[in-house]
Structures are given as structure tokens and as C-alpha cells.
Amino acid sequence: MPTFRNLTEDLMAADDTIVALQTKLTSFQARSPEQGGDGEEEKTEWLRTWLLAHGIADLELIRAPDTRVTSGSRPNLIAKIPGETQETVWIFAHTDVVDAGDRSAWTHDPWTVHREGDWLFGRGVEDNQQALVSTLILADALQRLGIVPRRTLGMVFMADEESGSAHGLGYVLEKRPELFSAKDIYLVPDFGSPDASVIEIAEKGACWYRIECTGKQCHASTPEKGVNAFVASSALALAVSEELPKLFSKSDPLFSPPVSTFVPSMPLTVTQGINIVPGKAIFHLDCRILPEIDETEVKKALENIAGDIARRYSVAVDIQTVQMQKASRAALNGPGEKVLKEAISAVYGNSPRLRGLGGGTVAAHLRHKGIAALVWSCITNTCHEPNERSSITATKKDSCVFAHMLDSTQ
Ligand SMILES: [Zn+2]
CATH class of the missing domain: 3.40.630.10 (Zn peptidases)
Incomplete structure (x- = not known):
């Protein structure tokens, strides 16, 4: 046998x-x-x-x-x-x-x-x-x-x-x-x-977003006629990468890194030309979220930060969920x-x-x-x-x- x-x-x-x-x-x-x-x-x-x-x-x-x-x-x-x-x-x-x-x-x-x-x-x-x-x-x-x-x-x-x-x-x-x-x-x-x-x-949860800022395109020699969406988009990318880690700072030694991560990625060029004030700017956000954190809370926080930036820079911000993997x-x-x-x-x-x-x-x-x-x-x-x-x-x-x-x- x-x-x-x-x-x-x-x-x-x-x-x-x-x-x-x-x-x-x-x-x-x-x-x-x-x-x-x-x-x-x-x-x-x-x-x-x-x-x-x-x-x-x-x-x-x-x-x-x-x-x-x-x-x-x-x-x-x-x-x-x-x-x-x-x-x-x-x-x-x-x-x-x-x-x-x-x-x-x-x-x-x-x-x-x-x-x-x-x-x-x-x-x-x-x-x-x-x-x-x-x-x-x-x-x-x-x-x-x-x-x-x-x-x-x-x-x-x-x-x-x-x-x-x-x-x-x-x-x-x-x-x-x-x-x-x-x-x-x-x-x-x-x-x-x-x-x-x-x-x-x-x-970790993997939540991906596409974030589009819309301002007003104009000639770069007269920027006062337009609204620079690229500047607003950059401010938003900076704000989310600084504020989201503070808001969701829980840590779990099981993971490496032990914290949730929020990474602005894949910026897309919409306008071609150095002498153009961009009227549209797009980037993505890759969030890796610890199991202890509710993904919908992250989305809400992201929307709040985007709302602030929209008011401060006079742009419209549209956030699309590309993937929401719990x-x-x-x-x-x-x-x-x-x-x-x-x-x-x-x-x-x-x-x-x-x-x-x-x-x-x-x-x-x-x-x-x-x-x-x-x-x-x-x-x-x-x-x-x-x-x-x-x-x-x-x-x-x-x-x-x-x-x-x-x-x-x-
Ligand atoms: Zn495989």
C-alpha cells in the first residue's frame, strides 16, 4: 500500500x-x-x-x-x-x-x-x-x-x-x-x-479615482482672461497627498507600509502648447486602504478637499470612481x-x-x-x-x- x-x-x-x-x-x-x-x-x-x-x-x-x-x-x-x-x-x-x-x-x-x-x-x-x-x-x-x-x-x-x-x-x-x-x-x-x-x-482595499479639473483656456500672455486648471489640479494633488494620510492615519504592522497610501498618479495632458493656459487637467488617485478603514469615508474626504480647491481656484472638479475594491x-x-x-x-x-x-x-x-x-x-x-x-x-x-x-x- x-x-x-x-x-x-x-x-x-x-x-x-x-x-x-x-x-x-x-x-x-x-x-x-x-x-x-x-x-x-x-x-x-x-x-x-x-x-x-x-x-x-x-x-x-x-x-x-x-x-x-x-x-x-x-x-x-x-x-x-x-x-x-x-x-x-x-x-x-x-x-x-x-x-x-x-x-x-x-x-x-x-x-x-x-x-x-x-x-x-x-x-x-x-x-x-x-x-x-x-x-x-x-x-x-x-x-x-x-x-x-x-x-x-x-x-x-x-x-x-x-x-x-x-x-x-x-x-x-x-x-x-x-x-x-x-x-x-x-x-x-x-x-x-x-x-x-x-x-x-x-x-488593502484598492480604490482608484479619475479627477478632472475644468477651468478656462486662454493665451498664456493674458492669464487673467482664463482659469488655469493645471494649477488647480496641482494644488488638489498636493492637498490630497498631504491631507488624506493625516485623516486616515491608522496603522497596522501586518502591512508594509503599515499605513494606508494615497498616491496621485497618471497625470494626463489635455492641451498641447506652452503658450496656452490649460482649461482642463486630469490626474488619477491610487488609494490603498487598510481593512479597518471604510472606503466610503475616504471618498467623502476626497470630495471635501476637492470642494475646497474648486472654490479657492474657481474651477469645477469632477471625480469618477475607476475601481472600488474593498x-x-x-x-x-x-x-x-x-x-x-x-x-x-x-x-x-x-x-x-x-x-x-x-x-x-x-x-x-x-x-x-x-x-x-x-x-x-x-x-x-x-x-x-x-x-x-x-x-x-x-x-x-x-x-x-x-x-x-x-x-x-x-
Ligand atoms: Zn496571478
Whole structure:
């Protein structure tokens, strides 16, 4: 009868399978329409066929309608391998990748996996195919060795993560909320650290605004005839970057930086010409807000500051919300925390610590449903960069961590 030890030995010998899987998965160029692609259809269909061929037959395809792609929908694939109990370790991996960006910045073709020793290079190999491949080799090994794990393995291969998840996990949670029980264990391996010691448990809210000041354009030699929107816009950018941090000064050591941040960004040039008093000026504001702070209070404060500037400079200020992503925090000591920490320590020999993140993962969608999702993996965070890379060793070890979570008696 194969044992847990046989399972981890099998995973640690999966080098060739990892290279083959990464090579195939990368070749699909599964970009969303926002990223100039045709979605995840081919990649997910290949995945589905691979799972079936490897004996994993408990599959459910959840299609989010999307007329922008050839297939007419964005595929989300759920797969399960039953354990001794119904209690499930859910692992989430997104199938979409971002565009390769500037080709000249890549040493090799981004869509053809290139290997140098332990490293695989290519778009998507780290984000999020390392997680995908770690999960696949585990599923394959369980089937091949005929091991029934203590817990059930639940796999969610999602579309549309890079562009907001409305056709991905957001859709799955809306259509099939009954799939996920708050008692289960949830792992999103889509952020991490090179030493595998960081578990992300909370995310700041990400609220983005477009702020447009309108004055009156005129010739720069007679500025008294106009109202300089650029000057007003600059005063507003300065005011928000100075006043909002004072108004929302709460601090939380879980995060780095520990405070909420308010960054004026992406100023847009409306008028061309040095001899013109600009009648319009636009900038954006990127706010990263701690979970303890109410996003609507930030918006109100922003509107108050804008009102002051509008009166003082005789301009009109229009504020549009570009994105309002609420902060999220998983409850401490949730069902998965101890299990994950113990599994990481067993495989990587470290003592993992909890932290918060300024960016966002799909864990926020789960946490907003009351699910204590944790984010962890062993990666160097080269996602979205040229020469994105993934370690074969880390892929194998991450898979061993997942295996430990399935087997743990915690
Ligand atoms: Zn990702």
C-alpha cells in the first residue's frame, strides 16, 4: 500500500512532468480580451482532457458568458479527488496570463519555455502556472499511486484573474456558492516569497479615482482672461497627498507600509502648447486602504478637499470612481492557518509568518464571502515582468506542502 512518504518522493521526482506541463501551458498564450487575447478556452480544454486522461473524472465546467471571445464564454474548471472525509483543501490557480509586453526585454521567446538549470522562463510560468503545475502533479501522483488522502482535494482553475475575475472566481462564487464551505481550507498560491515564509492573510482595499479639473483656456500672455486648471489640479494633488494620510492615519504592522497610501498618479495632458493656459487637467488617485478603514469615508474626504480647491481656484472638479475594491482580511486562527503553517515548516524547514498585502488576489473574493482564504507560495515575484521565471524545485516543494495539508491530522 503506497504511503504518504511514497507520495512526496514521487512529487520530488516530477521534474520532467513539470517541464512538459509548463511548456504546453505557456504555448496557449491565454490572455483575456483586455490583454489582447482570446481567453482561456484552449488552455482549459487541454487541462480538462489531461485531467481525464490521468484518471481525474470529477470535473465541473462553469462557463461565464463573454461575447468578446471566439468561444463565447470564459471557462472555469473545478476538479475533485475524494479523500477519507468531505473536508476539502481547495487550491486555486488562474489560467489566464498577462501579455508579454516589450519583446525586446525578453532574452528568449516569452511563449516558448526556456530552461536554465532549475529555472524555467516564459510568460505565465510563475503567475500562475507554478501553482497550476504543483496542483496537477499532486493530482496525478495521488491517482497513479492509488492514495486516498485524509482530506478531499478541490482544485479550481479560474479564468479572468488578471482583469478583475468577473468572468472567473467572481462568477463561480455567484453561480455555485454552495461549492465552498466555510469549514474547508482555502489556499491561493498566487503571491509569496523566495524563502516560502510569508502567508498573506489580508489585503488593502484598492480604490482608484479619475479627477478632472475644468477651468478656462486662454493665451498664456493674458492669464487673467482664463482659469488655469493645471494649477488647480496641482494644488488638489498636493492637498490630497498631504491631507488624506493625516485623516486616515491608522496603522497596522501586518502591512508594509503599515499605513494606508494615497498616491496621485497618471497625470494626463489635455492641451498641447506652452503658450496656452490649460482649461482642463486630469490626474488619477491610487488609494490603498487598510481593512479597518471604510472606503466610503475616504471618498467623502476626497470630495471635501476637492470642494475646497474648486472654490479657492474657481474651477469645477469632477471625480469618477475607476475601481472600488474593498479590503479583505481572513479571520486569525481560521481553519487552514495551523494546517498550512505546519505543512510549510515540514517541507521548507522555516517558521512562516502572517502579513498583509497592498495588492489584490482572488482571496479577497473568498474573504468577502466569509471564507478564511490564505495566500502562499514559494516564488521570486517575477510575475508580469520580462523573463518571468519559476523554480522546478519550488514547484515540487509547493506540491509537497499541498500534500501535507491533505494528510495533516490538525
Ligand atoms: Zn496571478
